[in-house]
Amino acid sequence: MSRIRALAAGLVFLAVGPLLLLLAESVPFLLASNLVVFALFALAATGLVLIMGFSGQVSLGHAAFYGIGAYSTAILTADAGWSPLLALLVGMVVSGLVAAVLGRAVFRLSGHFLAMATLAFGLFYFYLISFLDITGGNGGRGGIPKLALGSFEVLTDERMFLLVWLLLGLGVLVARNVVRSATGRALRATGSSEVAAACSGVNIVRAKVGVFVVGALYASLAGSLYAHWVTYIAPDAFGLLTSIEFLVIATVGGLGTVWGAVVGAAFVVGISELTREVVPLFVEGATGSYETVAYGAALILVLVVFHKGIADAVLDTVRRRSSSARVVGEVDATPDSAAPAETGVQRQVR
Amino acid sequence: MTLLATHRLSKDFGGVHAVRDVDLVVEPGAITAVIGPNGAGKTSLFNLLCGVLPPSSGRISFLDNDVTGWSVSRIAALGMARTFQNLELFRGLTVRENVQVGAHRHLHAGVVSAALRLPRHGRAEREASRRADQACERLGLSEVRDRLATALPYGLQRRVELARAVAAEPKLLLLDEPMAGLSGGEAATVAEMVSGLVADGLTVLLVEHHMDTVMRVSDRVVVMNFGEVLADGAPAAVQADPAVIEAYLGSDDEGAA
Numbered sequence: 001m002s003r004i005r006a007l008a009a010g011l012v013f014l015a016v017g018p019l020l021l022l023l024a025e026s027v028p029f030l031l032a033s034n035l036v037v038f039a040l041f042a043l044a045a046t047g048l049v050l051i052m053g054f055s056g057q058v059s060l061g062h063a064a065f066y067g068i069g070a071y072s073t074a075i076l077t078a079d080a081g082w083s084p085l086l087a088l089l090v091g092m093v094v095s096g097l098v099a100a101v102l103g104r105a106v107f108r109l110s111g112h113f114l115a116m117a118t119l120a121f122g123l124f125y126f127y128l129i130s131f132l133d134i135t136g137g138n139g140g141r142g143g144i145p146k147l148a149l150g151s152f153e154v155l156t157d158e159r160m161f162l163l164v165w166l167l168l169g170l171g172v173l174v175a176r177n178v179v180r181s182a183t184g185r186a187l188r189a190t191g192s193s194e195v196a197a198a199c200s201g202v203n204i205v206r207a208k209v210g211v212f213v214v215g216a217l218y219a220s221l222a223g224s225l226y227a228h229w230v231t232y233i234a235p236d237a238f239g240l241l242t243s244i245e246f247l248v249i250a251t252v253g254g255l256g257t258v259w260g261a262v263v264g265a266a267f268v269v270g271i272s273e274l275t276r277e278v279v280p281l282f283v284e285g286a287t288g289s290y291e292t293v294a295y296g297a298a299l300i301l302v303l304v305v306f307h308k309g310i311a312d313a314v315l316d317t318v319r320r321r322s323s324s325a326r327v328v329g330e331v332d333a334t335p336d337s338a339a340p341a342e343t344g345v346q347r348q349v350r
Numbered sequence: 351m352t353l354l355a356t357h358r359l360s361k362d363f364g365g366v367h368a369v370r371d372v373d374l375v376v377e378p379g380a381i382t383a384v385i386g387p388n389g390a391g392k393t394s395l396f397n398l399l400c401g402v403l404p405p406s407s408g409r410i411s412f413l414d415n416d417v418t419g420w421s422v423s424r425i426a427a428l429g430m431a432r433t434f435q436n437l438e439l440f441r442g443l444t445v446r447e448n449v450q451v452g453a454h455r456h457l458h459a460g461v462v463s464a465a466l467r468l469p470r471h472g473r474a475e476r477e478a479s480r481r482a483d484q485a486c487e488r489l490g491l492s493e494v495r496d497r498l499a500t501a502l503p504y505g506l507q508r509r510v511e512l513a514r515a516v517a518a519e520p521k522l523l524l525l526d527e528p529m530a531g532l533s534g535g536e537a538a539t540v541a542e543m544v545s546g547l548v549a550d551g552l553t554v555l556l557v558e559h560h561m562d563t564v565m566r567v568s569d570r571v572v573v574m575n576f577g578e579v580l581a582d583g584a585p586a587a588v589q590a591d592p593a594v595i596e597a598y599l600g601s602d603d604e605g606a607a
């Protein structure tokens with residue numbers, strides 16, 4: 001049953017990619033390049049949904065992993081002449097190792113240290129790439145080849161989007177697999193009773209570090225793809241603002257589902273493009289700050305209306321419809337779980 | 351072989367000696383009851399044994415390992431499972447999932463094999479389901495397996511706690527008042543189930559206030575008072591011990607419950 005549903009979701013997902021490209025052709029202010037940004041952000045933020053949904057903590061350094069991927073690709077393909085695939089994998093290995101070290105240090109401590117530790121790490125990384133010669137310092141560096149896998153060259157935005165879209169689909173599938181596993185179950189349990197989970201033999205630190213590493217891999221992959229796409233990268237793309245953007249995407253979309261980042265990125269990228277187009281129509285000579293205000297207001301509105309994110313709200317509606325038909329009389333009666341059955345666990349991916 | 355042994359195990363909370371110089375030896379294959387008035391230190395003793403509390407002094411050996419200072423999950427992985435006096439069920443998880451987490455120590459598949467759906471992951475999940483279904487069956491929970499654990503009536507929630515611990519197939523099972531708050535009939539059912547588990551070779555340490563149940567099912571009774579072991583022996587002998595009667599049985603109304 002769940003396998004059939006997953007297959008159907010996968011087919012729909014594959015069909016939506018080309019449809020979005022068609023849409024981009026007919027909507028004047030939607031460009032294929034906007035779609036690439038959307039898919040890259042969604043891919044990176046899917047990793048963040050896993051991390052935050054499971055550890056119950058905020059990560060403020062996700063852009064650093066995005067940067068590790070991007071600079072690994074830049075240095076290894078442009079300077080060392082490696083194949084893109086190999087460079088991308090090396091970037092992921094480095095990101096994974098860094099995440100493992102950082103995660104082990106942080107998750108050992110009780111309390112909400114992840115936000116501070118990742119913030120510090122993100123800033124450290126930002127200053128590092130701003131000063132080093134090999135990264136081109138503040139000015140950044142170029143010369144990164146367009147992505148080519150064998151004879152398949154990804155030169156146009158349309159091709160790039162379809163490739164990232166495909167990887168995004170795989171990324172969501174992998175995230176779903178992690179959620180539906182012993183580790184995922186153990187971490188959901190941990191969110192409810194840490195002591196009972198530990199007494200069941202769950203090594204909580206190891207499980208959280210594992211998910212943190214997997215989450216970092218998403219950002220690294222997205223960063224490598226980004227570097228090939230823009231061919232010129234600079235530190236600004238990997239600073240605190242980008243980390244916050246990932247955070248907003250994950251939260252607005254919803255930490256309760258593996259689709260959260262996809263929905264969140266569509267919304268965030270869509271709203272920022274829309275405000276850029278629409279605000280000047282109402283405010284004569286509007287500058288960037290008007291757009292930012294409108295963009296911020298829209299985000300706040302969404303979070304007020306859907307506390308647990310847009311994707312969560314959509315899925316809940318769908319579930320409630322299909323489950324009210326199937327399981328009658330199985331309604332959760334305890335007062336502390338007045339929410340529909342499956343939403344009992346907040347902030348946890350499923 | 352000795353399953354569990356503590357040596358002068360102590361725990362202080364500020365000035366309170368919750369557990370004091372306890373030397374406890376548990377041999378395999380029996381029910382040892384730990385009784386004592388409220389605040390005697392029974393739960394604290396359990397928390398020390400499974401690593402939830404670090405001892406102030408003393409040592410714990412379990413299955414020939416000195417486990418003093420080990421992490422909770424490492425001790426659990428070695429084969430110790432427990433239930434909680436105040437239920438600690440996993441909210442948002444079904445009964446089956448709760449019990450599957452209990453079997454966690456038998457699952458050897460990490461995040462990578464799950465992410466890529468390697469055969470290892472499939473084996474682990476089948477193993478988890480098999481063990482969980484078996485434990486649910488033993489505790490009469492098969493019917494409610496797919497319900498949310500915290501949505502069940504209280505009596506069944508107590509049994510889910512038990513099933514979760516049983517699914518670990520532990521070498522030593524610590525039960526902290528598994529019958530608290532149950533009706534006479536429900537308590538008798540649980541007592542019967544626990545006896546059945548022991549008959550199959552499980553070793554149980556049981557904290558319980560239902561005195562007649564304790565005297566009936568236990569092979570040995572350890573009496574605690576003010577953190578210390580006051581008496582230790584066969585149920586009948588302990589019941590007749592004047593010090594015990596004075597400290598606990600004679601003066602405590604709960605003795606009749």
Ligand SMILES: Nc1ncnc2c1ncn2[C@@H]1O[C@H](COP(=O)(O)OP(=O)(O)OP(=O)(O)O)[C@@H](O)[C@H]1O
Pocket residue numbers: 363366367368386387388389390391392393394395435
């Ligand atoms: N975390 C703690 N911090 C401070 N004091 C504690 C803590 N846990 C237990 N105590 C104290 O230690 C003593 C023993 O408590 P414990 O819960 O072990 O007793 P118990 O025998 O399990 O009692 P009951 O039958 O009521 O469950 C009590 O005086 C209690 O107040």
Ligand SMILES: [Mg+2]
Pocket residue numbers: 392393394435
């Ligand atoms: Mg107690």
